[in-house]
Amino acid sequence: MTPSSQADPMSEAEDDTLHEECxxxxxxxxxxxxxxxxxxxxxxxxxxxxxxxxxxxxxxxxxxxxxxxxxxxxxxxxxxxxxxxxxxxxxxxxxxxxxxxxxxxxxxxxxxxxxxxxxxxxxxxxxxxxxxxxxxxxxxxxxxxxxxxxxxxxxxxxxxxxxxxxxxxxxxxxxxxxxxxxxxxxxxxxxxxxxxxxxxxxxxxxxxxxxxxxxxxxxxxxxxxxxxxxxxxxxxxxxxxxxxxxxxxxxxxxxxxxxxxRFCVFEYIYFARPDSIMEGMPVYDARKRIGEELARESHVPADVIVPVPDSGVPAAMGYAAESGIPFDLGIIRNHYVGRTFIEPTDQIRHLGVRLKHSANRAVLEGRRVILVDDSIVRGTTSRKIVEMVRHAGASEVHMRISSPPTTHSCFYGIDTPERGKLLAARHSVAEMAALIGVDSLAFVSIDGLYRALRHGGRDPAAPHYCDACFTGDYPIPLTDVPEREIHLDTAQAGPR
Ligand code: SF4
The missing domain is CATH 3.60.20.10 (Aminohydrolase, N-terminal nucleophile (Ntn) domain)
Structure with missing residues (x-):
């Protein structure tokens, strides 16, 4: 089955972030x-x-x-x-x-x-x-x-x-x-x-x-x-x-x-507050080093590095430092949008991402932009942000993600969509780039992530972290989790 014959993940108005646990x-x-x-x-x-x-x-x-x-x-x-x-x-x-x-x-x-x-x-x-x-x-x-x-x-x-x-x-x-x-x-x-x-x-x-x-x-x-x-x-x-x-x-x-x-590696990428120290490692430093690794792995020529605020900021700073390209705030976040904001019509709901983020034309117009974000879940928010950046006049938009592709659901306390709704579970990176509408898309590799966390790459025989949402290697038995929630059925699986 081709992606076009499935329910379009990009048109779903559902929430598009991983949610912190407790x-x-x-x-x-x-x-x-x-x-x-x-x-x-x-x-x-x-x-x-x-x-x-x-x-x-x-x-x-x-x-x-x-x-x-x-x-x-x-x-x-x-x-x-x-x-x-x-x-x-x-x-x-x-x-x-x-x-x-x-x-x-x-x-x-x-x-x-x-x-x-x-x-x-x-x-x-x-x-x-x-x-x-x-x-x-x-x-x-x-x-x-x-x-x-x-x-x-x-x-x-x-x-x-x-x-x-x-x-x-x-x-x-x-x-x-x-x-x-x-x-x-x-x-x-x-x-x-x-x-x-x-x-x-x-x-x-x-x-x-x-x-x-x-x-x-x-x-x-x-x-x-x-x-x-x-x-x-x-x-x-x-x-x-x-x-x-x-x-x-x-x-x-x-x-x-x-x-x-097997500590949750996603704490370093997104969940924890950047001023926290986890397992002896400052989260802020870890995020900057992931950004540096990302720049070493998948750099393209560009004029400006722009974080998707807030959690993309430290990785974008690391990316900018490593690549030598200036960091700038091309997306401004509105901090006063509460969870209770009621989006009264479909048209306004469609604009939802603009309630939280707006494009800073002064930074983006006529520039080749590298957007840095922490993850892509369903892809709906990423697509809207890219649209917004292009609308503000960016001449090229490249996206760099400070996690490997999220291909599996979490069953250990993080609220993730079911696997079939994770964009990376169903599409190759090239397909995701086309769906999101970027000129190029790259994720930090799993080895790059481990290197950034000072582990010199992932040892598949003894991984240091739980990284199941990127690898499918679940370290704790999924005792009562139905098989259909763990594996993609063939009807859901698009080309990879
Ligand atoms: S699967 Fe593991 S790494 Fe991914 S969010 Fe859950 S606990 Fe963290």
């Missing part, structure tokens, strides 16, 4: 734990904008506030924070990768057990959640939500072990998937990373100060959340590690033994 934050021992958690969640807002929640513990009782929308909308009111007393808290920003966006799915989830209260926030996705859920329902468990994260609550509830940590380990041994967890019981703050460490989690420390703060421990998805609360980075929570934080300090358990880690 952000988690936890704090133990701060006088104003809920307020600091709200600040931490605010710094992690890019990881999820659909809903947010905080559970605090005051030594006697747990307190919960959850809501749909942004952190500022839910925790900007001092009365809400005053309703979350106590020196211990966990928080969560949600982007729905499983389950609907309704209040009952908003995390942290909370339950009362025989050992006391327990709240948990999850970043990631469990690939065996449907079968675990069916088994738990058969055993009489009553699920309150449709999110996969609730299986943790029920597995902990039915565990025959006595301590919270042992029950948690018992639950973790039954789940398959990617997860970083923060959890709060009446005895401890707990942080967990899955055995391959696909999703990030870091440990930080707020030093004791003269104001009477005795010092606090912090867990967070990214280091940008430590900066905002004045915490120092201590270390990454290791893959497969459980950290238990209480009055005695930080205690570590490794119930899975040590395995080779």
């Amino acid at each position: 952000g988690v934050f936890g704090i133990w021992g701060a006088t104003d734990a809920a307020a600091l958690t709200a600040l931490g969640l605010h710094a992690l807002q890019h990881r999820g904008q659909e809903a947010t929640g905080i559970v605090s513990y005051d030594g006697q009782r747990f307190h919960t506030h959850r809501g749909l929308g942004l952190v500022g909308d839910n925790f900007g009111d001092a009365k809400v924070i005053a309703g979350l007393p106590g020196p211990y808290a966990v928080g969560h920003n949600r982007y729905a990768t499983t389950g609907d966006t309704v209040l009952r799915n908003v995390q942290p989830l909370y339950a009362d057990f025989e050992f006391g209260g327990f709240a948990v926030g999850h970043n990631g996705n469990l690939t065996n959640a449907p079968s675990l859920r069916r088994a738990l329902v058969r055993r009489g468990c009553l699920f309150q939500s449709t999110t996969d994260s609730e299986v943790f609550i029920h597995l902990i509830a039915i565990s025959l072990y006595s301590t919270v940590a042992d029950r948690l380990i018992d639950a973790l041994k039954q789940v398959v998937g990617a997860y970083s967890l923060v959890a709060l019981s009446n005895e401890a703050l707990l942080g967990v990373r899955d055995p391959l460490g696909v999703r990030p989690l870091i440990l930080g420390r707020i030093a004791p100060n003269a104001g009477g703060n005795a010092g606090a421990w912090v867990l967070a998805s990214e280091s940008c959340a430590l900066d905002i609360v004045g915490a120092d980075f201590v270390r990454d929570v290791e893959p497969g590690e459980i950290v238990i934080i209480n009055e005695k300090g930080v205690h570590s358990i490794r119930p899975f033994g040590r395995t080779a880690a």
